[in-house]
Amino acid sequence: MQKVTPFLMFQNNDAEEAMTFYTSLIEDASIKEIARYDEKGPGKPGSVIQAVFTLKGQDFMCIDSHVKHAFDFTPSFSIYLTCDSELEINRLYYTLAEGGQALMPLDNYGFSKCFGWVNDKFGVSWQLTFPH
Incomplete structure (x- = not known):
């Protein structure tokens, strides 16, 4: 491989x-x-x-795809971003969420000081963390 x-x-x-x-x-x-x-x-x-x-x-x-399928993107597969600052995670979270869907709002969930999960306007799922 x-x-x-x-x-x-x-x-x-x-x-x-x-x-x-x-x-x-x-x-x-x-x-x-x-x-x-x-x-x-x-x-x-x-x-x-x-x-x-x-x-x-x-x-x-x-x-x-030129073929229409009965399936599309799902949040069970997401792109995971580790951000360098709260400013960066806020910018990315709100920009990606615009026209999409917030799955988990930015918050402290215990495993990360600041974490959020969104589907963007194209349906692609993103998890963002600022762990510090």
């Missing part, structure tokens, strides 16, 4: 918008490569066949 990479499948042609959003929020993040469908399909022209982006050194792959 060479590598383990989280893979996100978007069903509403949101992959590029999501990658751009995530890489704008998190330092040391970038979109590394994007392959797009053309007019030959089978996906919508310009949508993402496959892309790779990185957040703090962790690669993620994603696609715009």
Whole structure:
């Protein structure tokens, strides 16, 4: 085995918008490569066949699925961020929650001084902690 990479499948042609959003929020993040469908399909022209982006050194792959599935993202798999400050966790939590859903509000839950869990506007789940 060479590598383990989280893979996100978007069903509403949101992959590029999501990658751009995530890489704008998190330092040391970038979109590394994007392959797009053309007019030959089978996906919508310009949508993402496959892309790779990185957040703090962790690669993620994603696609715009041209097939509609009966399933989507679930909070049982989430992206876990350890923040450096209360300012950072507040900024990320409220920005990610905008247009999404707060699952656990920012609070001291005993295992972390400050923890929160949200689904973002694309349905991707994020757990954020500032443990100090």
